[in-house]
Amino acid sequence: MNQHLKEIEAVLKTVDDPELPSVSVFDLGMVHDVKVIGSQVLITMVPTFAGCPALDFIKRDVQKAVGDLPWVSDCEVHFSFEEKWSTDAITDEGKTQLKKHGVAPPPENYQPGEEWTVDCPYCGSDYTSMENVFGPTACRSILYCTSCRNPFEAMKPVVDYVY
Numbered sequence: 001m002n003q004h005l006k007e008i009e010a011v012l013k014t015v016d017d018p019e020l021p022s023v024s025v026f027d028l029g030m031v032h033d034v035k036v037i038g039s040q041v042l043i044t045m046v047p048t049f050a051g052c053p054a055l056d057f058i059k060r061d062v063q064k065a066v067g068d069l070p071w072v073s074d075c076e077v078h079f080s081f082e083e084k085w086s087t088d089a090i091t092d093e094g095k096t097q098l099k100k101h102g103v104a105p106p107p108e109n110y111q112p113g114e115e116w117t118v119d120c121p122y123c124g125s126d127y128t129s130m131e132n133v134f135g136p137t138a139c140r141s142i143l144y145c146t147s148c149r150n151p152f153e154a155m156k157p158v159v160d161y162v163y
């Protein structure tokens, strides 16, 4: 990997998803592609959830962070709605951080329309129930662990971007 890409990756690891403090957009697997042309940087990102109101903030934060690199004159950020984000894209570091904050990543291999369950981030039990589908943000739900009796948050699985 060339030096400039390495620097951009390091910067992206410092940009947190505003709705998931301490988990970077890089570790969430949102960075799909980075192109460097001279001093210009073009970043393609994949949203974790359609219509997530945080996208504008993420775009601004990424542009600012990457733009602060001394050799970067211009940074553009695009969100691609053609690429599908999935749990597999979350790095191991990202999964650890999510669990630390009591947020369960969405189920892997989720098929649209299926009911979904997630493991409790505290005790690992899959004996959890949906408390409130809406949760604090459009991207997350509140679940309740029947084993250790902790409420926790889960990221919703991505369904379709077109409704």
Ligand SMILES: [Zn+2]
Residues within 6 Å of the ligand: 120, 121, 122, 123, 124, 125, 145, 146, 147, 148, 149, 150
């Ligand atoms: Zn539990």
